[in-house]
Amino acid sequence: MNIAILQVLGLLSLAIVLFVSNRVRMDVIALLLITAFVVSGMLTLPQALAGFADANVLLIALMFVIGEGLIRTGVAYRVGDWLLKLSGDSELRLVSLLMLSVATLGSVMSSTGVVAIFIPVALSLAGRIGVAPARIMMPLSMAGLISGMLTLVATPPNLVISSELERQGHGALGFFDITPIGVLILLLGIGYIRLVGNRLLARVPTTPHVHQGRRRMQELIQRYQLADRACRLQIQPGSSLIGPTLENLQLRARFGANVLGIERRRGFHHLLVGVTTQSQFEALDVLLVDLVGAEDEVEAFCRECRLRPLPLRGQYFSEHARSVGLAEVALIPDSRLPGKTLRQLAFRREYRLSVVGIQRQGDAVTEDLLDTPLQQGDTLLVAGEWKQIRYLQQHKRDFLLYDLPAEVDEMAPAQNQAPLALLCVALMVGLMISGWVPNVIAALLACLLLGAFRCIDMESAYRSIQWPTLLLIIGMMPFATALQQSGALALMVDGMSQLFGRLSPHLMLSALFLVAASIGLFISNTATALLLAPVAIGVAQQMGLSPYPFAITVAIAASAAFMTPVSSPVNTLVLVPGSYRFADFIRVGVPFTLLVMLATVLLVPLLYPFSPH
Known part of the structure; x- marks a missing residue:
């Protein structure tokens, strides 16, 4: 063993120790490694900076941007809405649909981002059907990890291994080359x-889920007693509200009606949009109205303006939080x-x-909001588009905008562009499959x-x-x-x-899988793939076999980080919401x-035979 080998193995060991200790940021370790390669003379500067x-590095960065586009257009959140409708009260159906949805979305965007999006959705679903979050959270993280096995671009390790195959003179992996294996593992995971x-998760001690940090919109609605005053009214053809601007209608002065938003049909969806003084109404628009007055006054308003009352569910504001928000200002x-x-x-x-609400000395002011003089120490509950709520932060001379409610994380500022976002992703996948362009x-x-x-805009990208x-x-x-x-x-x-x-090729694949899965307990799956990809290809070449089954086995093993809560950020995300202990991940x-x-x-040798030709 010469000095050069000792230097490389020593640097590799040091990198693993630093990764495991978690005392130095991973990106800092990476920059230190580049510096060490050049200073020690192990590599030239172009070789060290080749990455x-x-x-493939650029491709990984672009996939992060595409995932953000799906979030900003509300595609990811609409999948959650779809789950709410289909799951019903069946826990088994809920878990199956949840895992399918997370894995599908995770195949074209960051699995960590997908799981983060679905955690509040899953908690809501668990509460609705009366099951412990522990029975939902771990299947969620498992599906996020399995999503990395579905397409070439689903996770960085796949691209790393494809790049290493190409670097050593073999053909790169195709977009769907690992998909059959991933689909089988997904079905295996659901089963x-x-x-x-579920029997193993039933042993997890459960604690009630308490929302930490920011309040939710429903809490603000209760605090300001908005639920007792809000109603939904549909404008009938021939209504006097059709045509004039909201300012000219003077609905607040005439009827005590404060219009908060308009539900208007756009394609196949009803969207809730904010209103301004220049807003105009159309027939069949549904108005969300804060209406102060007795029941007979409300009925008179509906008769005079030809409005039809519609039901208003308690979760209405939360369900439309991506369009119209609520916030407290002092x-x-x-x-x-x-x-x-x-x-x-x-x-x-x-x-x-x-x-839509004023609170004074801890009590909600519920009448005559328009003509109530404001006092020092008052807090106001405002409703409207999120961008206008954020705009209040610029008026620091008059207002202090409190922390925005938790639903702001679900804001989809470009939701009207959702079909176009899906078209862009479909075009990308089609081009990747066809091979017409890199x-x-x-x-x-x-x-x-x-x-x-x-x-998406440049800042968010x-x-x-x-x-x-x-x-x-x-x-x-x-x-x-x-x-x-x-x-x-x-x-x-x-x-x-x-x-x-001396083992058979199948046993060699098992050994590679165990080594990769074991290393993945301590360092990231990307680092695992970077370390083992050249080893797997080298072993295949020495055995005179095709490198593809060995490389793909490492790719699958790198994503199979199911065993501990710290082996992947996806697992760490569900640790607290699921009330899990370390041993729960080991047991499951x-x-x-x-x-x-x-x-x-x-399965891998059936799809990619060991024969080199």
């Missing part, structure tokens, strides 16, 4: 949860507003928002179209990219070159061959990991 020019997993000590009424301030015209060009074209269709992940990949990529040039790769391959070389995850290994070892 910055790798097409495992339904038959065995009058600061030096505000110019105390002593003035909302009518005098022309609040709606000035701020394009409606004040994958990175297909993804770049999709991102450009998302921008052109206003599904840059913000969506997980730069630490990219730097980790860039910093670890030179290891393959260093391992090869120093002879360390040949040494590692020889070591595995001596240990397992270890048997399933062994099932995945068995399925991989048996």
